[in-house]
Amino acid sequence: MKAGKRMKGVVISKPIIYGNIATELLSRKTEHTHKWTVFLRGPNEQDISYYIHKVEFKLHETFVNNNRACKSPPYEVTETGWGEFEIITKVYFPPASGEKPISLYHMLKLYPPDTPGQSWPKGKPVSNFFYDELIFSEPTEEFFAMLTKGSGGPEVPLASPEGHAFS
Numbered sequence: 541m542k543a544g545k546r547m548k549g550v551v552i553s554k555p556i557i558y559g560n561i562a563t564e565l566l567s568r569k570t571e572h573t574h575k576w577t578v579f580l581r582g583p584n585e586q587d588i589s590y591y592i593h594k595v596e597f598k599l600h601e602t603f604v605n606n607n608r609a610c611k612s613p614p615y616e617v618t619e620t621g622w623g624e625f626e627i628i629t630k631v632y633f634p635p636a637s638g639e640k641p642i643s644l645y646h647m648l649k650l651y652p653p654d655t656p657g658q659s660w661p662k663g664k665p666v667s668n669f670f671y672d673e674l675i676f677s678e679p680t681e682e683f684f685a686m687l688t689k690g691s692g693g694p695e696v697p698l699a700s701p702e703g704h705a706f707s
Contacts, residue, residue, distance in 0.1 A: 544680040552676045552687050555583050558629055559669025562650045572620040574650045578627050579616035589613050591633060591686050598628040624648050637683035
């Protein structure tokens with residue numbers, strides 16, 4: 541599909557959060573030590589599906605079907621394993637956007653930070669996620685309409701609520 545007319549001088553940014561959460565498996569039936577979820581989402585769980593067409597997660601090559609595609613929310617993959625590795629998250633936009641996919645690189649984190657004199661509480665998840673913004677310069681008119689459809693208030697919290705890393 542051919543992209544439509546671009547809007548000169550217009551720039552729109554959309555916030556995202558990506559990363560992983562991992563929990564140690566307390567009872568093991570395999571050599572896997574952790575259950576983890578890698579994800580891409582909007583801050584405060586906002587819907588981002590109106591401008592995200594598909595998200596692909598490229599896992600380590602030792603996983604069966606190591607390329608996982610999510611065509612609708614939640615954009616996440618849950619697995620078990622024992623090692624940390626880099627995950628490539630490829631984000632696709634609707635064909636009418638005229639935008640090329642982007643790749644985000646994320647190191648899967650399973651183990652807690654090494655804190656001398658303190659031990660990590662059993663069962664407490666390890667979180668490793670990042671705030672970023674997708675910047676769209678001179679979007680097509682059709683994509684501009686998609687991007688502004690979901691606008692309706694602050695997407696990043698003004699105060700830091702309990703358990704929220706970004707404000």
